[in-house]
Amino acid sequence: MKMQLTVLDPNNPEQSFPPISSALSEPDGLLAVGGCLSKFRLLNAYRLGIFPWNSPDEPILWWSPDPRLVLFPDKLTISRSLAKTLRKQQFTITFDRVFTEVVKACAMPRKEDLGTWITQGIYQAYHDLHQSGYAHSAEAWSNGELVGGLYGIAMGRIFFGESMFHTETDASKVAFVSLVEQLKHWGYKLVDCQVSTRHLINFGAEEIARVDFTNMLNQYCDESPEPSAWQSV
Numbered sequence: 050m051k052m053q054l055t056v057l058d059p060n061n062p063e064q065s066f067p068p069i070s071s072a073l074s075e076p077d078g079l080l081a082v083g084g085c086l087s088k089f090r091l092l093n094a095y096r097l098g099i100f101p102w103n104s105p106d107e108p109i110l111w112w113s114p115d116p117r118l119v120l121f122p123d124k125l126t127i128s129r130s131l132a133k134t135l136r137k138q139q140f141t142i143t144f145d146r147v148f149t150e151v152v153k154a155c156a157m158p159r160k161e162d163l164g165t166w167i168t169q170g171i172y173q174a175y176h177d178l179h180q181s182g183y184a185h186s187a188e189a190w191s192n193g194e195l196v197g198g199l200y201g202i203a204m205g206r207i208f209f210g211e212s213m214f215h216t217e218t219d220a221s222k223v224a225f226v227s228l229v230e231q232l233k234h235w236g237y238k239l240v241d242c243q244v245s246t247r248h249l250i251n252f253g254a255e256e257i258a259r260v261d262f263t264n265m266l267n268q269y270c271d272e273s274p275e276p277s278a279w280q281s282v
Contacts, residue, residue, distance in 0.1 A: 057084030057111075069098055069113040069259065078114030078244075085109070086174035088181060095202055095209050096270055098263050100243060105168050115259035118242040118249060122233035126253035127226060134219045135226065140197070141190040142227040145279065148179045151186040151198040155212035167212065175211070178202065185279060187228040189220040197221040199228065201241075203279065205270035208232055209241040225252065235278040238269045 055067040062085055072080040080099060084090055086109065094100060094111065103110040127135070152175055156167035178184035183204065189197035197220025199213035208228075215221035229240060229252075242249045245256055 054079065055081040057081050057109075059083060059085045062087040062090040066094065066097060066099055066111065069263070072113045072115070074115075078112040079110060080113050081111040082108050084111070086170050088174075088177055088183075091174060091178065091202075092183065092204070095204055096266065098259065098266055100209070100211075101171070102166055103168075104166060109170075112243075113259065114244055116245075116256035117259055117262040118245045118254050118256055119262065119265075120229065120240040120242055120249065120252060120254040122229050122237060122240065124253040124255070125226065125229050125233075126251065128251065131219060131222055131226070135223060139191065140217075140220055140223045142224055143188045143190065144228070144231070145179075145185055146188050147195060148184065148186040148200060149176055150195055151188060151200050151214070152176070152212075154195065154198065154214045154216075155200065157214065175200065182279070187224040189215070189217075189224040191217055191220070198224050203237075203274075206236060206238045206272045206274055207241060207266065207269050208237055208239070210243070235275040237274055239265055 054073075058064050064084070067081060069080060072078045086101065091101070097113070098117070099111050099113045101109050102112055152167065152172055156172065175184045183202055184200060185203055186200040187198055188195055196217040197213070197215035199210060199221060201208055201210040213221040213225065232240065242254045
C-alpha cells in the first residue's frame, strides 16, 4: 500500500511534523512536503532530526533518512595527503567571517550537475538563522581570496552540516578539519552529516540507526557548548 505524505501548511509554522518513523524507505527518509522555511519551522526540524532538501522546481521536501551519517569529533580521520597539506598551512581559516558569501558559493552548480538545491528561499532562511546566531560558517582563504568553506546549524552540542564548496584543491577539507577540531575544543559531541558519502566516510564519519541519532539529539541538543563558542572567533 502506498503511503500518503503529510502536507504541511505554509501558513502554520507551528504545525507538528509527522513521526520520523513514518518516513519513506524509498526515497530514503522522505517525511513530508510543503510548509515554510521560517526560523521556528527549521529549528524544530533540526531538533527532531529532519532537514529540508529539494530542487528549485519542487515544493519543500523534508527528510529524515535511516541510517544517518554522523561524525564523532573524537573519531576525525585525516589522510596522510591531507595532513601534509595541513602542515603547509597554505590556507587561512576563519569562522563566521563571510557567511553569506559561503552560502552563495555552495549554491553554485557543480561540474556534475547544472542545478542547485540552495534556492533563494533556502539562502534567505539560513541568512536569517545566521543573524539569529544559529547558522555558522567556516572559510578557507588563499592570498586574501575565499577558496573554500562550509556552513551549517549549531544547536546545543551538535553541529548539523549543510553544504561545502572549494575552488582550490583541499580548501574545503582543511576548513572542515579546522571546524571539527574547533567544535571538539568547544565540547561538541556530534557532527550531523545527513546522508552517506565516501568523501565524509574518509573523514571517519559513520552510519548510525535513526533511533540512535534521535537519542543523541535528545541528549545533546539542550546542552550548552563552551560559553565562548562562536562569540570569540
